[in-house]
Structure formats: structure tokens, C-alpha cells
Amino acid sequence: MTGPAGELKIIAVGDELLEGRTADTNSGRIQRALGGHALRCALIQVVPDDEEAIGAALDRTVPGDLVFMSGGLGSTPDDLTRDVLARWADVPLDQDPGVRAQLEERWRQRGVATSPGIERQCEVPRGLAAVPNPVGSAPGLVGRLSGRMFVLLPGVPPELVGLLPAVIARLEQEGALPAPRATLVRRTAQYPELKLVQRCAAAREAYPRLGWSWWLSDWGVDVRVSAGAGDEGQLEAAGSMLDAEFGRLVYARDGADLPTTVVTLATARGRSLAVAESCTGGLVGGALTGVAGASACFRGGIIAYADQAKRDQLGVPAAVLQADGAVSEASVRAMAAGCRERLGADLAVSVSGISGPGGGSEAKPVGTTWIGLASPSGTFAQCLRFPGDRARNRLLAVAAALDALRRALEDGAADSPWRHGDTWWRS
Amino acid sequence: MTGPAGELKIIAVGDELLEGRTADTNSGRIQRALGGHALRCALIQVVPDDEEAIGAALDRTVPGDLVFMSGGLGSTPDDLTRDVLARWADVPLDQDPGVRAQLEERWRQRGVATSPGIERQCEVPRGLAAVPNPVGSAPGLVGRLSGRMFVLLPGVPPELVGLLPAVIARLEQEGALPAPRATLVRRTAQYPELKLVQRCAAAREAYPRLGWSWWLSDWGVDVRVSAGAGDEGQLEAAGSMLDAEFGRLVYARDGADLPTTVVTLATARGRSLAVAESCTGGLVGGALTGVAGASACFRGGIIAYADQAKRDQLGVPAAVLQADGAVSEASVRAMAAGCRERLGADLAVSVSGISGPGGGSEAKPVGTTWIGLASPSGTFAQCLRFPGDRARNRLLAVAAALDALRRALEDGAADSPWRHGDTWWRS
Numbered sequence: 001m002t003g004p005a006g007e008l009k010i011i012a013v014g015d016e017l018l019e020g021r022t023a024d025t026n027s028g029r030i031q032r033a034l035g036g037h038a039l040r041c042a043l044i045q046v047v048p049d050d051e052e053a054i055g056a057a058l059d060r061t062v063p064g065d066l067v068f069m070s071g072g073l074g075s076t077p078d079d080l081t082r083d084v085l086a087r088w089a090d091v092p093l094d095q096d097p098g099v100r101a102q103l104e105e106r107w108r109q110r111g112v113a114t115s116p117g118i119e120r121q122c123e124v125p126r127g128l129a130a131v132p133n134p135v136g137s138a139p140g141l142v143g144r145l146s147g148r149m150f151v152l153l154p155g156v157p158p159e160l161v162g163l164l165p166a167v168i169a170r171l172e173q174e175g176a177l178p179a180p181r182a183t184l185v186r187r188t189a190q191y192p193e194l195k196l197v198q199r200c201a202a203a204r205e206a207y208p209r210l211g212w213s214w215w216l217s218d219w220g221v222d223v224r225v226s227a228g229a230g231d232e233g234q235l236e237a238a239g240s241m242l243d244a245e246f247g248r249l250v251y252a253r254d255g256a257d258l259p260t261t262v263v264t265l266a267t268a269r270g271r272s273l274a275v276a277e278s279c280t281g282g283l284v285g286g287a288l289t290g291v292a293g294a295s296a297c298f299r300g301g302i303i304a305y306a307d308q309a310k311r312d313q314l315g316v317p318a319a320v321l322q323a324d325g326a327v328s329e330a331s332v333r334a335m336a337a338g339c340r341e342r343l344g345a346d347l348a349v350s351v352s353g354i355s356g357p358g359g360g361s362e363a364k365p366v367g368t369t370w371i372g373l374a375s376p377s378g379t380f381a382q383c384l385r386f387p388g389d390r391a392r393n394r395l396l397a398v399a400a401a402l403d404a405l406r407r408a409l410e411d412g413a414a415d416s417p418w419r420h421g422d423t424w425w426r427s
Numbered sequence: 428m429t430g431p432a433g434e435l436k437i438i439a440v441g442d443e444l445l446e447g448r449t450a451d452t453n454s455g456r457i458q459r460a461l462g463g464h465a466l467r468c469a470l471i472q473v474v475p476d477d478e479e480a481i482g483a484a485l486d487r488t489v490p491g492d493l494v495f496m497s498g499g500l501g502s503t504p505d506d507l508t509r510d511v512l513a514r515w516a517d518v519p520l521d522q523d524p525g526v527r528a529q530l531e532e533r534w535r536q537r538g539v540a541t542s543p544g545i546e547r548q549c550e551v552p553r554g555l556a557a558v559p560n561p562v563g564s565a566p567g568l569v570g571r572l573s574g575r576m577f578v579l580l581p582g583v584p585p586e587l588v589g590l591l592p593a594v595i596a597r598l599e600q601e602g603a604l605p606a607p608r609a610t611l612v613r614r615t616a617q618y619p620e621l622k623l624v625q626r627c628a629a630a631r632e633a634y635p636r637l638g639w640s641w642w643l644s645d646w647g648v649d650v651r652v653s654a655g656a657g658d659e660g661q662l663e664a665a666g667s668m669l670d671a672e673f674g675r676l677v678y679a680r681d682g683a684d685l686p687t688t689v690v691t692l693a694t695a696r697g698r699s700l701a702v703a704e705s706c707t708g709g710l711v712g713g714a715l716t717g718v719a720g721a722s723a724c725f726r727g728g729i730i731a732y733a734d735q736a737k738r739d740q741l742g743v744p745a746a747v748l749q750a751d752g753a754v755s756e757a758s759v760r761a762m763a764a765g766c767r768e769r770l771g772a773d774l775a776v777s778v779s780g781i782s783g784p785g786g787g788s789e790a791k792p793v794g795t796t797w798i799g800l801a802s803p804s805g806t807f808a809q810c811l812r813f814p815g816d817r818a819r820n821r822l823l824a825v826a827a828a829l830d831a832l833r834r835a836l837e838d839g840a841a842d843s844p845w846r847h848g849d850t851w852w853r854s
Contacts (some may be wrong), residue, residue, distance in 0.1 A: 019458060029447075199795065213448070282716070285709030300729065302729060303728040303837055306725070306727055313769065343736060343740070356719075391717065
């Protein structure tokens with residue numbers, strides 16, 4: 001792991017990362033962008049805006065390393081990365097006329113005067129080349145110094161993300177990256193990581209040379225499989241084994257997240273959607289409308305948090321609320337049916353549960369959550385029991401509601417989306 | 428910063444932190460927990476589950492340091508932290524009967540057989556003492572080795588969070604922490620960091636010995652001020668200066684977040700709330716219902732994403748939608764009024780905006796967002812113009828809607844919550 005040379009090391013620079021107010025998420029962005037190259041990071045160092053600390057971090061790299069540095073590239077005196085690196089590598093800082101021209105053009109387009117910090121932003125340690133920034137002012141800087149390949153990126157996440165593709169293309173040109181690995185992904189909703197890993201065992205035994213990993217998402221667990229040179233042909237067969245094993249658990253093979261998958265399916269099939277939410281309070285609608293283009297299929301919904309809203313806005317009978325309670329099969333069926341009718345949608349999903357910390361009972365402990373679905377074929381319902389705290393139970397409920405819509409859209413909504421019995425949290 | 432001794436250093440151990448699938452958020456939790464002691468971290472190292480890498484990270488500490496290590500304390504063979512630390516410090520691993528008794532009791536309570544990994548979980552490097560874990564199985568380990576004060580914590584965030592108070596109490600007993608600093612916080616919504624920092628200038632000049640910092644939250648910016656020994660008396664006066672400067676921008680002085688502040692205010696004043704959401708798709712309701720106890724004031728709402736839903740569910744006149752459009756003053760006034768009436772709430776807030784990336788025009792560019800408020804006194808509306816992408820514009824709209832409710836609740840809702848003109852994004 002920590003071999004003599006040739007490792008990826010990341011140095012994240014910034015006081016805010018060492019005061020607990022901001023987590024270093026840029027290192028993950030760099031790792032994910034390099035993931036296709038099967039480059040695994042050997043060390044992340046998070047250091048303050050301090051010359052000695054940045055220098056010490058550089059001392060912990062060795063010739064042959066690929067070193068990404070994020071942060072400290074702005075125009076103020078506490079942006080030290082360029083200066084410290086130049087001193088550390090014993091090279092001068094040059095003014096880069098190309099960077100200057102680009103910055104001036106950027107200011108001109110925005111109709112503002114050139115920033116007084118422009119001199120500093122045009123400085124480039126000799127040996128590095130500027131990579132223009134498509135979304136911000138600070139360029140990326142790439143090149144070899146002291147036997148290491150360096151990549152300097154701004155710390156502002158959108159600017160860093162915007163620069164990564166161009167920077168990686170530059171590293172590929174320079175031969176500084178291993179060949180990209182072919183990969184496949186299977187995204188699953190609502191299924192616990194440990195079980196999913198177990199169910200990959202046969203495929204892993206059949207294809208031991210492939211690289212396997214499991215990533216948690218807001219919606220469930222992703223399986224990622226990658227192949228080195230010469231093994232690419234095994235990926236398709238391994239994917240088929242996974243598809244046979246997981247069946248309808250897989251919601252995407254193209255990297256799309258669960259809300260995007262639902263919106264894409266509904267739009268392609270010309271189905272309109274609506275939501276009726278109690279315990280999730282609007283988060284299912286919030287997730288669907290996070291997808292650009294959701295208006296092609298999403299009509300809207302009812303947030304029926306109080307029982308009175310369930311009666312008045314969704315037509316849930318008072319007798320149901322009294323006899324069965326708001327968290328019950330009859331309640332979510334009536335919520336979904338009322339929502340579908342009132343919003344004029346083809347499919348409506350409903351959620352009513354006890355997220356906690358209060359409200360639980362022996363019969364309906366915290367985590368008990370009913371999901372309902374109304375389609376042209378009728379109404380369906382399923383009880384799930386989530387194991388988390390309030391925030392986690394609500395997130396699991398959102399994923400369960402979205403996955404019910406996804407399954408209903410995939411199979412034409414003629415029958416219960418839960419009829420295959422492969423939903424994990426069934427109570 | 429990287430002085431000779433006495434620094435806080437954090438070592439986060441775990442392969443998952445070096446593959447881009449999980450960010451190291453534990454270091455921030457440790458920093459925030461120690462924040463009151465004004466201990467600033469000098470270095471965070473993130474290393475894989477690898478003996479050599481963990482040992483190299485330990486080599487980068489010096490006598491006098493306070494070293495927190497998170498992760499690698501479980502019962503499986505790749506949990507190496509205890510073993511590597513013991514070898515590095517040249518001390519034996521002892522079986523701790525107290526830890527064993529506690530683990531066995533925990534298994535007994537859950538009615539399961541003792542885990543086969545229990546032997547490893549009872550091992551403690553000689554010189555460290557176990558701190559019982561109130562929420563999980565792995566204890567925290569605290570003590571001096573090789574001149575450093577070490578704290579070992581499990582990597583699972585809820586277990587780490589559960590252990591931090593007890594661990595910090597132990598460090599205080601051992602005299603391993605500077606005296607806690609008195610602090611005050613002022614939380615503001617919707618106000619950009621740079622402006623907020625500028626407006627603290629007079630108070631900073633008046634009280635230069637206080638420590639000042641600004642933290643971004645989902646809702647706006649927090650100002651934190653801390654006082655060292657002897658300066659505590661300055662905090663109240665500095666707080667008064669800030670209050671005079673910021674006025675209604677401050678939504679909390681007690682650390683509560685914005686949704687919690689709204690729910691607490693509404694409940695205390697006996698006011699019921701409802702939401703009518705277009706571009707935010709349910710996220711305002713989602714934020715309010717994230718607060719345990721929201722049912723005391725929150726009735727529910729209407730997600731009116733399609734124009735038809737605005738007409739049918741909220742009674743927005745078709746003529747308004749045709750003449751003014753869905754993103755307009757007349758539309759959000761009608762949405763709020765219709766929502767207030769139909770949900771039977773005292774106050775209703777409405778949101779309709781163009782989040783992007785599509786849908787913008789010259790007259791209504793991406794980011795244009797109308798917020799409406801209906802109260803017993805009438806309806807009010809304000810146009811804001813957010814500068815972000817879809818996700819950021821939606822988050823800013825949620826904060827703006829919640830802050831409108833907060834201001835209306837604070838002043839009795841007799842007049843516009845925007846009448847003071849101190850909202851930042853006004854168009």
C-alpha cells in the first residue's frame with residue numbers, strides 16, 4: 001500500500017478544514033474522478049493555511065508520486081499553495097500571460113474591473129502549466145516538480161469539479177495515469193450492504209480478477225466491478241450473473257440515481273406522478289423535483305402531516321383514522337387513491353410512518369412505515385420497519401417510496417410493486 | 428501552527444475513506460466537540476487499513492501531541508488500530524476484563540450469543556484505559572503512550588459521537604485540555620459570509636482579544652465568538668453590539684437551526700403552519716417535519732408543481748397563471764392564501780421560482796424566486812434572485828421561506844416579513 005513510489009497522495013489546504021466547520025469533500029471528488037484509473041489514494045493530509053504545515057505535507061511525498069493539492073490558490077495573502085510549492089521545489093514563480101488574458105476576459109464579460117489580486121492569480125511555479133478553468137477564475141496547474149507529478153486545484157468545490165476532466169485529460173496525455181479500467185455499475189435501492197456483498201459471492205468466485213467494490217448512496221448500495229487490461233470481456237458475463245442474482249433490486253445500470261430513474265421512466269412511458277406524504281413531509285416530492293425536467297411527469301402532491309389534512313385534502317375517511325390510525329394499510333391506500341384522483345395523476349405514492357423519536361408503541365414501534373401506491377389497476381400497500389433514528393427512517397422511507405414508483409413504472413403498474421418479496425425492510 | 432509540541436492531530440483510519448465512497452466527517456465531529464477548548468487541529472491524516480500506513484501516520488506525531496485516532500477498532504482482521512499502536516509504542520496488548528463484562532452484558536441484553544470477535548475487542552494497549560460506549564460495542568481508549576496523549580474512537584459516526592462527551596471529560600480530568608472557552612453564537616439566515624464578516628468589524632475592533640469565526644450552514648452563516656480566561660465578561664457586550672448591528676438577521680442565539688427555531692416559535696405562540704411549494708417540491712415541509720415535535724404546529728401543505736395543481740389544489744386563478752405566470756407576485760399571494768385557507772392554518776408560506784438549469788428568460792432569469800406569506804392580516808410577497816445552480820437555488824429558497832415564517836412569527840405577522848429591507852437576495 002505505502003510502497004516506495006508511484007502513489008496518489010492528496011493534500012487539502014485550508015484553515016476551515018481544521019476548525020470543524022467544513023469537511024474535506026474535495027479529496028473524495030478527486031478520488032472518484034480518478035476511480036476509473038484504479039488509482040487508490042495512499043494518504044490524505046489536511047493542513048492549515050500555513051507555510052510550515054504545507055511544506056511538511058510536501059516533505060511526506062516521494063519521487064514518483066502523483067500529488068493533488070486543493071485549496072490556497074486564490075488571490076489573498078493567506079492563499080499560499082503556489083508560493084510554498086515554488087519555494088519547496090526551488091523554482092521561481094512566473095507571471096503567465098495566458099492566465100492573465102483569460103482572467104481579464106472573464107472580468108470584462110462580467111462588466112467588472114480587474115481584481116486587484118490578479119497579479120497573484122497569474123503566478124505559476126516554473127515547470128507547471130495552467131489548465132483553463134471552465135467555471136471559475138483560478139486555473140488548475142499541472143506538471144512535474146522534484147520528480148513528482150503535481151496537480152493544483154482551487155478549493156471551491158464547483159471550480160474543482162469543473163477542472164477535473166481537463167486536468168485528468170492532461171495527466172493522461174502526460175502518461176501520468178494507469179490506463180483507465182472498464183467498469184460496470186449496478187445500483188440497488190433499499191438493500192443492506194452486507195447482504196448485497198454476500199449475494200455477489202458466486203460472481204466474485206467466477207471472476208476473481210475483476211475488482212469489486214460496494215458504495216453506499218442515499219438510496220441504497222451500488223455494486224461496482226472493474227476490469228484490468230485484457231479482462232474487459234469478463235465484465236459483461238459478470239454483469240449478467242449479477243442481474244440474474246439481483247433481478248428487480250437493480251434500479252439503474254447507467255449510473256443514474258433513483259429519483260432520476262423514476263423521472264426518466266415516467267417521462268418515457270408518458271405516466272404522470274403525484275405524492276401524498278405524512279412522515280416524510282415533502283421529501284419524496286423534493287427528491288423528484290431535484291431532477292431537472294421533472295415537470296414532464298411530476299404533477300405535485302399533498303403533504304398531509306395532520307390527520308385533518310389527510311381527511312380534507314386526501315379524503316381519508318375519519319373512520320379509518322380512528323379505527324386503524326394514520327399509520328395503517330387502510331390509511332395509505334386511501335391517501336394514495338385520494339392523491340391520484342385529486343392531482344389527476346396516473347400513479348400516486350403515499351407514505352405514513354412513525355419516524356421517531358416519539359410516537360412509537362408496542363404494536364407500531366418507531367420505524368414502522370406504510371407505503372401505498374395507487375395506479376389505474378387499483379391500490380397496493382406494504383408495511384416496512386426501518387431500524388434508524390428520525391433522519392435515517394425518513395430517508396429510508398423516501399427511498400422506499402421512490403423505489404415503489406420505479407417498480408410500478410417498470411412493470412406497468414398492473415400489480416403490487418412489492419409482490420416479488422425482495423424488499424428488505426418488510427415487517 | 429506546527430510548533431514543537433502540544434498540538435491536536437487526528438488520524439482517520441479506513442480504506443473506505445481513500446476510495447471516494449465516504450468522506451472523513453469524523454474529524455470534523457472531533458474538532459467541533461473540542462471547539463469550546465479552542466484547540467485547533469494542526470494536521471489530519473487519512474490512511475488505509477494498513478499497518479505500515481498507520482505506523483507512518485503515528486511517526487508524524489511528536490511528544491506532547493494530543494492524538495485522536497478514529498476507525499479500525501472493530502473485531503475483524505482488518506481492524507488494526509489497537510495492534511499497530513501497541514507495536515509502535517512497544518507495549519503489550521492486555522485483555523481488559525471490564526470491557527469483556529460490558530460486551531457480554533450487551534450481547535445478553537440483545538439475546539444473542541457472544542460475538543466470536545470478542546477477544547480482539549477486549550484488547551487494550553497497556554497504558555490506555557477504556558471509556559464505556561453508551562451507544563455501541565467498541566469502547567473508547569484514552570491514555571498516554573510515548574509522550575503523546577492518545578484517544579482511540581470507533582469509526583462508525585453514531586458510536587464516535589456517543590463516546591465524545593465521556594472521552595472529553597476524561598481528557599479534562601487528566602489535564603490534557605486547555606480550559607474551556609466561553610462562547611456565544613449568533614445564527615443568521617440568507618446573508619452572505621463576506622458581508623456578515625464586514626459587519627462584524629466594529630465589534631471585532633472593540634474586542635480584539637475575543638476569537639471570531641464564521642461558519643456556513645444550510646440556512647446561512649453563524650458568527651461564533653469565544654473568550655479566553657479573564658475575557659468572559661466581554662462576551663455579553665460583544666453580543667449586544669452584534670445584536671444591534673444585525674437586528675432581525677439573527678434567527679437564533681441558542682444554537683438551534685432555522686427549522687427548529689420556526690417550529691419552536693410557532694408552538695410557543697400557538698400558531699399553525701402550512702406550506703405551498705412549487706420549485707422546492709416539498710423541501711420546506713421536509714425541513715419543518717425534520718424537527719421532532721413538528722406536529723404541534725405543522726398541518727401540512729400542497730406541492731403544486733404543475734400549473735393545474737396550483738389551480739385545483741390552491742385556487743390560483745387561471746387568469747393569473749396566464750397573465751403573470753406561475754413565478755409571479757400574484758401567483759405566490761394566491762398560493763399562500765389558498766394554502767392557508769384549505770389547510771386551516773394560521774400562517775402559510777408559498778414558493779415559486781425558476782431553479783434552473785432551464786426555464787429562465789430575460790425578464791425572469793434562472794434563480795428568480797417569489798416567496799409569499801398569508802397570515803390573518805393579509806398576504807405579502809417578495810421577489811428574490813438567487814445566484815446558484817438548481818440545487819443551491821432550491822436550498823436558498825427553502826431557507827428564504829423558513830426565514831419568512833420565522834420573521835412573521837417573531838413580529839405577530841401583522842405586516843410583511845420583508846418590510847425591514849434587510850433580506851439579502853431581494854431582486
